Amino acid sequence: MAAASFTAAKFLAPVAARSGGDRAPPLPAIGAASARPRRGAQQTRLRTALAVSSDVLAGNKAAQAAAGEPVVTREEALEVYEDMVLGRVFEDMCAQMYYRGKMFGFVHLYNGQEAVSTGFIKLLNQADCVVSTYRDHVHALSKGVPARSVMAELFGKATGCCRGQGGSMHMFSAPHNLLGGFAFIGEGIPVATGAAFAAKYRHEVLKQSSPDGLDVTLAFFGDGTCNNGQFFECLNMAQLWKLPIVFVVENNLWAIGMSHLRATSDPEIYKKGPAFGMPGVHVDGMDVLKVREVAKEAIQRARRGEGPTLVECETYRFRGHSLADPDELRKPDEKSHYAARDPITALKKYIIEYNLATESELKSIEKKIDDIVEEAVEFADASPHPPRSQLLENVFADPKGFGIGPDGKYRCEDPKFTQGTAQV
Amino acid sequence: MAAAASSSCTLRGVGAVASAKPRSAAAPAARSARVAAAAKGPARGRLVARNAVAVTPRRMRRPRRLDPSQAALREGLIEEMKSDPTVCVMGEDVGHYGGSYKVTKGLAEMFGDLRVLDTPIAENSFTGMGIGAAMKGLRPIVEGMNMGFLLLAYNQISNNCGMLHYTSGGQFKIPVVIRGPGGVGRQLGAEHSQRLESYFQSIPGLQMVACSTPYNAKGLMKAAIRSENPVVLFEHVLLYNLKEKIPDEEYICCLEVAEMVRPGEHVTILTYSRMRYHVMQAAKTLVNKGYDPEVIDIRSLKPFDLHTIGNSIKKTHRVLIVEECMRTGGIGASLRSAIIDNFWDYLDAPIMCLSSQDVPTPYAGTLEDATVVQPAQIVAAVEQICQ
Secondary structure, eight states, rough: OEEEEEETTTOOBBBBGSSSOOOOOOOOOOSSSOOOOOOOHHHHHHHOOBBBOHHHHHOOTTOOOOTSSOOOOHHHHHHHHHHHOOOOOOOHHHHHHHHHTTTTTOOOOTTTTTHHHHHHHHOOOOTTEEEEOOOOHHHHHHHHHHHHHHHHHTTTTTTTTTTTTTTTTOOOETTEEEEEEOOSSSTTHHHHHHHHHHHHHHHHHHHHOOOTOOOOOEEEETTTTGHHHHOOOOOOHHHHHOOOOEEEEOOOETTEEHHHHHHOOOOOOGGGGHHHHSSSEEEEEOHHHHHHHHHHHHHHHHHHHHHHHEEEEEESSSSSSSSSSSOSSSOOHHHHHTTTTOHHHHHHHHHHHHSSOOHHHHHHHHHHHHHHHHHHHHHHHHHHHOOGGGGGTSSSSSSGGGOOOOTBGGGGHHHHHHOOOOOO | OOOHHTTTTOSSSOOOOOOOOOOOOOOHHHHHHHHHHHHHHOOSSSSOOOOOOOOGGGGSSOOOOOHHHHHHHHHHHHHHHOTTEEEEEEEESSTTOTTSTTTTTHHHHHHTTTEEEEEOOHHHHHHHHHHHHHHHOEEEEEEESSHHHGGGHIIIIIITTTTHHHHHHTTTOOEEEOOOOOSOOOOOOOGSSSHHHHHHHOTTOEEEOOSSSHHHHHHHHHHHHHSSOOOOEEEESSTTTOOOOOSSSSSOOOOTTEEEEEESSSSSEOTTHHHHHHHHHHHHHHHHTTOEEEEEOOOOESOOOHHHHHHHHHHHHHHEEEEEEEEESSSHHHHHHHHHHGGGOOHHHSOEEEEOOOOOOOOHHHHHHHHHHHHHHHHHHHHHOOO
């Protein structure tokens, strides 16, 4: 198994401060047999939250820079920085706009998790696919959907990426191969599996090959989803047929108000990969460079046709589950622990330390992003609402699906159909 | 009337045969269905059904071609898979086993294991996989080994199959065909005797058709595969071994059009799938009693072909719906309401709807017979309507 490639993802000892429980012994590196029973540790670990201290902040750069070399180039670092800042500023603006009554319904913000989206998606080609959940704004932005299209969609305007018909939880973009945006957790994973199946099919049946290898699909979902049947069914099918997919778990420890530990018999999600025959990797999801390293390997595996990988990113959302969530159950010390591991602050520190860019260059990136997001709001504000005529247009790809009316004509031939007022 | 409807139905390539034209080869009688049913196997375990004793009219004894429904379906599949390499099949036991009702027999040898994919038992996930593949350019045909199993795929069928074209603002299309055997069989028990058309009918963005003869089975299969919309094709467990002469030349049945089975003057009987045969059986008795029923196989369960149906009602002024769905919330309930909305002024009598009982289908044969509509009830209903 290619698990040995994942050397970057080592386990460190859990932090005792989290829940006052005992310090559990270090968890084994991925190459080790996961079948070894650790009963005593099992008990302790279930009571202790799985908090892993960050290499970057603790100053331990062993995994990253043995010879004092940065693990990314200046261009890569700036690209990554800009993408994360875009995600953060955009989501903050969403919160503002929501409270000003410009967007409605359920809005789930991504603050704090930027390292996962950026770490993975910036490695993809245009032909690669991303499938997300309802927490999808930043996945859309990382995949290249313009901020103005996403903001307009959130405002419910006709210029939104889904013409205002999808909303916050249903971001789609065919040119960027963003296959949604799903409101029910778990229901995107089979869709992602299908996209990966299509990539394999194109290669093997249609004989359409690319020199890069197979087109890869990334499926993003959370810890709560990992107790859902669709997750397991797709792990099985993806490994069975060696589909070019990476299952990315954004384990932020909470499914609305349900703690991952209260919901899951074995909370170590990465271990469920080997149970299906694929590598399972755990990575510090607050560290974009670590995520990127793991992502590189997982994506390359998929491209080479070696099959899927399960990557568990330990991450955290700084805001509540959605803008309607009072977020009363999470303890302040847990929140401050992760706030101190803010991936953007950490990367900024890294960039400065390794002289990849200056403070003022980073500031100018931040200013650029501020402008982009403000422009996106202006664009969305100024855009028109969808007209009534849009109501019936996209129900069917072939509008003959509305059938034949009493007069013998197809319903869609009724002139009122394009006005959105036809009887259908 | 129906010809006008089919002329506006422009399907790709093929000269569309007007599907509303009465078939010269009479549909095999209900007795044949009962005998054929004795030969069919349950969902798992039994392999190929024994050759049914098809009761066919004398003039068809030496046919040019006599195809059972399941072979007609298979032919439709093969033709489409040959002409379009993006068409693929996925489902449980569709490949090496050839399908639980042998619809996909031989396809895996012809097209390979990826194009005819044997899936693990994970309906929701492999249906979703079909949807994702469709979004990325393939045209999957997802088989529910029994339609009832697709209840497990309801999440994907409702949320993703029906809705993604809309929620994505028209960016992705989902040209999947979801098909499988359903309906009440021979003592298969409650869970294998379900009628999912009543559950799926409200899902926006979905089309539903039900085949009932080898001719329309092949035609609807091909049309469904070619359609850009997601189509659910309801086959019936008891109809796979019906035999009928079908054309050698390529043809398609329009998805949105109903089929005129027997023109008449006194009453419009609307039916679909297996109940068509009970209706035709009853029609013989009715004719002997001096009635002249017009029998329409609606075929398109969603949307309804209101043109064919309406023209018939305008002629006969009396409607009887005969369906296999349960009384509550079935296709008949929707059809009745659509007729009232559109053709109230043409009715001389209340619409009658004969449906199955709101009862989980019992195993015992006598009780099972009592849950579905029998020809005698149809005769009695027509007599009542025509008073």
